[in-house]
Amino acid sequence: MSVAGDDAGAPVLATSGLTKRFGGKGGQTAVDAVDLTVPRGAVYGFLGPNGSGKTTTIRMVLGLVRPTAGDVRLLGGRVPDDVATVLPRVGALVEGPGFHPYLSGRANLARLDAVDRLADPRTAARRIDEALDRVDLLGSARKRFRAYSLGMRQRLAIAATLLQPRDLLVLDEPTNGLDPQGTREVRTLIGRLNQEGVTLLVSSHLLSEIEQVCTHLGVMRAGRLVAQGASAEVLGSTRLSAEVTTPDGARAADVLAGLGLTEVSFAPDGVTLTLEGVAPEAVVAALVGAGVAVRGFVVRHATLEDRFIELTGGGFDADE
Known part of the structure; x- marks a missing residue:
């Protein structure tokens, strides 16, 4: 039909x-x-x-x-x-x-x-x-x-x-x-x-x-x-984030700022950051090259929940 x-x-x-x-x-x-x-x-x-x-x-x-x-x-x-x-x-x-x-x-x-x-x-x-x-x-x-x-x-x-x-x-x-x-x-x-x-x-x-x-x-x-x-x-428009495990959080933040990465926050065991167009391997190379002790580096891929919150500004009750 x-x-x-x-x-x-x-x-x-x-x-x-x-x-x-x-x-x-x-x-x-x-x-x-x-x-x-x-x-x-x-x-x-x-x-x-x-x-x-x-x-x-x-x-x-x-x-x-x-x-x-x-x-x-x-x-x-x-x-x-x-x-x-x-x-x-x-x-x-x-x-x-x-x-x-x-x-x-x-x-x-x-x-x-x-x-x-x-x-x-x-x-x-x-x-x-x-x-x-x-x-x-x-x-x-x-x-x-x-x-x-x-x-x-x-x-x-x-x-x-x-x-x-x-x-x-x-x-x-x-x-x-x-x-x-x-x-x-x-x-x-x-x-x-x-x-x-x-x-x-x-x-x-x-x-x-x-x-x-x-x-x-x-x-x-x-x-x-x-x-x-x-x-x-x-x-795809949601940026990747990463977690760096290091005892040198302050030094790591300085290196990341030098790469143009401005969304960096301190965590108990290191720093977290948003990868603003910088490849993860380039970040690791810069940290190690600057003498930062990198004990762990984990890339967090964007989830639908991340994108949903970005678009709507909150949870499912945000507009009620």
């Missing part, structure tokens, strides 16, 4: 100037001129503090909230004009799963499938089992939902989005509240679905999980998109 203008090389999702204000003129601007681009085949990590506009953006993309201004192109169609055509190709999990606790996993999916006007009841049993199998729940299909672990419940919710063929999955906080085992289960599932050719937009608070699975990143702050691109591009 496709709509006019659905180009295989075009982004699966692209917004232009997407804006949402609540309370009329002079009210709160929740999303401010966001230009989001989700390439086909990507796992796009959508990040931001609480209150930064992520969920509102997702709701506008899915046609659940009407934008104040801007344009949304989804799978070649426009939202909200073409939602009836494009949304059947999108699976969405927003604000957690909702299932009947006393029904089995299979029975819960059967209820959801039965209310889908586009679902063929003649193929329901096969499609339900295929969806359960894709999330590794076929062996637990007869178990009541109330007996499922949190990880199993999230995987069942993702199975519900896979009852029909999907080109895009939108997962809002798919690992929220999960223990490490459940988080790993969902992370593995996201990677496997992507390998099968599904594009995913994943909003999550767990930066370490996003860093492991996502190919592209977008970071929101106070309603604005402050960074976007391939993961390596977004992370």
